[in-house]
Amino acid sequence: MITDDLYKMYLTYLLAGNRVECARMVNALIHENTPIKELYINLFQRSMYEVGTLWEFNKISVATEHLCTSITESLITLCYPLLFSAEHSGRKAVITCTPGEYHQLGARMVADYFELYGWDGYFLGADTPADELISYLHEKKPDLVALSISVSFNIAELQRLAMKIREQFPELPIIAGGQGFRWGGENALDNIDKVHIIRSLDELVTRFLTSQTI
Template sequence: MDDSGRLVKARARYVSALMQGESILARSVVDQAIGFGASRADIYLRILAPAQVRIGELWHEGVINVAQEHLATTITMEMMDFLRNGMERGPSLGVRAVVTPVEDDQHFIGARMVADFLAMDGWDVDFLGSGTPANDLAEFVRNRDADVLALSVTLPEFLPNVTAAVEAIRKLRPDSPRILLGGNALKHAGQDPDPLGCDAVAHNIPDALREARRLVGLTKRKLTLDEQLTLLGRRINAARTSRRMTQQELAQASGLERTYISMIENGRQNLTIEAALKIANALDIQPSDLLAQP
């Protein structure tokens, strides 16, 4: 079975563990995923995040109650704490993000995931957990000299709190940070962030990373060697997994060692032009696709 199929099965087992309230069983699913080569990012995006969405759906359908939903959230937070400890932070980008749910919004899993991925990307990140009152948030953002404020709003009734937070921040700090908005409530609000006073919206974690970088102009500057190697590794990983190839299969197709592929995907190997060509050919992509500036 390929990695994609394994992740689908792992997600189903993980949802089952959450419904049973079994943290040990949930941890075993995560350990097994790591064992068959899934990256921590894959586990976040393809197991934990969709599982939490499913748990929310089951609650709305009346299959599970609030207590069960809360326990499921607690278990997933435990899994995220475990995975976070093993994540490697990318080279520092010299920018800071504050990530938080809006005031009164107690759903924070998505915001926590965005905070973790920003940290992996090299951002300095302050994650505030529960929603913070608008004026206190504005003061905190000013004192921390944040470049981006990422707000999460999960329910439509909390959308007015987005506007309140934005107004408080703009009032207190004229050169306020760029504001990125995400969360399930956007499905009801549409995609235009202007009515809420925000600079951009994100509908998933990869969106949030791209938009955060765009908002501070990181896509326009030249990357350092370490940043380029990290980006190159992520592109190779994305191309490989999208083709449902394992690292061993890519190694065989390119004539390289699997450990060498692993080091490249983790940004720890300065590969030669010959190796880049072999990998590009094995993935059936242009070498320029791997090396292009973001």
């Protein structure tokens, strides 16, 4: 169980760049059968939101923020033996960051969540060129595409990308989310059909991952 004390200790190690101690804590939690969802939300997401805020308020440097991200990305890998063993339903999702969006951690966690709920979550990573995404969508024929932005100045790029997808795939549901919407901007996608803004992993679960219809 992730107590407040444990979380604070983890955050201290994370900010200090102590990958070994962070990994030891995550491994211990996995060993105690802590649910993956709890690790993702109460440890990885919570700590990275806090790291983001510290960076925003100039309390830590961008180098520290990058180090924390890199450590978290490697710690997530520790969950993979459990994550990918879920029974699959045959539904597919393609998850990607918009062109120019270099923060991929949130999108990767979303892709992992799809796997956890029995979807095939194909993750394309940071700064995916629009043409590359379109051709991948043609190849994979997913049931849904998820677009992630972590910084708000990528909203315009997200809008362009969503329109491009809609031109080629009139019926494909698009979900968009990420910290880029923290200060608003959802209405930028109002004019595009079948685009849903997702505000949290919990909302993703109830609206899409466990829903029989999209």
